[in-house]
Amino acid sequence: MVEKVIVAIDGGAASKAALEWALDRVVTLERMQGTPVQLELTTVVELGWYPAEGSDYSSQPAYERPLAEALRRVEQVAPSCRKTSYIRHGVPVDELARASATADLLVIGTNKTGVLAGTVFGTLPLRLAAHARCPVVVVPVNWQARGGHIVVGMENDVTALVAVDFAAREAERYKLPLDIVHAWTIPATVAVEYGAVLPYEEIRDAHARIQSGATRRVRDAHPALHIAEVLKQGTAASVLVNASQTASLVVVGTHGRGAVGSLFLGSVSHDVLMNLPCPVAVVPRPAGEHAESRPDSTEGVKKR
Numbered sequence: 001m002v003e004k005v006i007v008a009i010d011g012g013a014a015s016k017a018a019l020e021w022a023l024d025r026v027v028t029l030e031r032m033q034g035t036p037v038q039l040e041l042t043t044v045v046e047l048g049w050y051p052a053e054g055s056d057y058s059s060q061p062a063y064e065r066p067l068a069e070a071l072r073r074v075e076q077v078a079p080s081c082r083k084t085s086y087i088r089h090g091v092p093v094d095e096l097a098r099a100s101a102t103a104d105l106l107v108i109g110t111n112k113t114g115v116l117a118g119t120v121f122g123t124l125p126l127r128l129a130a131h132a133r134c135p136v137v138v139v140p141v142n143w144q145a146r147g148g149h150i151v152v153g154m155e156n157d158v159t160a161l162v163a164v165d166f167a168a169r170e171a172e173r174y175k176l177p178l179d180i181v182h183a184w185t186i187p188a189t190v191a192v193e194y195g196a197v198l199p200y201e202e203i204r205d206a207h208a209r210i211q212s213g214a215t216r217r218v219r220d221a222h223p224a225l226h227i228a229e230v231l232k233q234g235t236a237a238s239v240l241v242n243a244s245q246t247a248s249l250v251v252v253g254t255h256g257r258g259a260v261g262s263l264f265l266g267s268v269s270h271d272v273l274m275n276l277p278c279p280v281a282v283v284p285r286p287a288g289e290h291a292e293s294r295p296d297s298t299e300g301v302k303k304r
């Protein structure tokens with residue numbers, strides 16, 4: 001089965017990093033598994049931006065050059081890879097999100113240095129990750145290929161299960177170990193109810209059971225996969241970022257909630273993308289599913 005990967009191209013350093021990540025994936029998957037990858041290189045001409053006295057389409061050659069350079073790079077690194085290129089017209093986040101409906105993966109670069117370079121910068125990766133119909137990989141501008149493990153953030157809802165499944169498949173395909181990371185805190189309501197005597201062990205054990213359930217699910221589906229559980233007290237984003245310093249990929253879920261709610265990723269995904277330790281894959285939940293929480297982690301904690 002051919003995997004279709006769309007790469008957002010704008011000629012900036014960040015989009016070049018995204019292309020290099022995608023090419024590394026092409027070469028790795030074809031070498032390790034014989035999995036063919038189809039690359040679609042796409043750029044978006046933003047309507048309303050054009051030179052004085054010109055038309056929107058008069059700026060098209062400036063968009064064609066980065067695409068041509070990207071195509072030459074693909075030919076150089078992966079000459080047998082199936083590839084296409086597209087110039088789209090419209091609002092970048094809308095056009096890329098629309099394109100994602102026909103893709104298995106969408107790859108975009110991000111420039112965290114504050115240097116303005118092309119159209120793929122700033123908040124676009126955040127907004128795109130919230131709207132895309134397929135997993136989005138956000139690649140930092142300073143990305144370099146490295147080994148390591150794949151890390152997935154495991155929260156307490158159906159969104160996390162989709163992210164964990166994606167991470168497990170990626171770990172198996174790349175033959176890398178998988179770390180399932182779960183963070184826990186003392187809920188404010190519990191702290192008020194219990195006062196000075198807080199049930200740390202009971203709450204931690206409740207979260208450990210949640211994490212173990214996800215791990216068993218992955219082991220049943222991927223018995224050869226090496227899996228480690230990381231359970232830490234703290235905020236989910238900080239625990240996940242700290243656990244990912246030597247990772248090759250971090251995977252998180254997103255909480256799209258329809259036309260208005262999909263503007264927001266959810267605090268964990270947002271904070272991880274604002275502190276990228278490495279490329280981050282943001283996995284949307286399947287259409288029609290609700291991000292319903294499982295039973296509260298304090299359920300079953302005995303009062304003292």
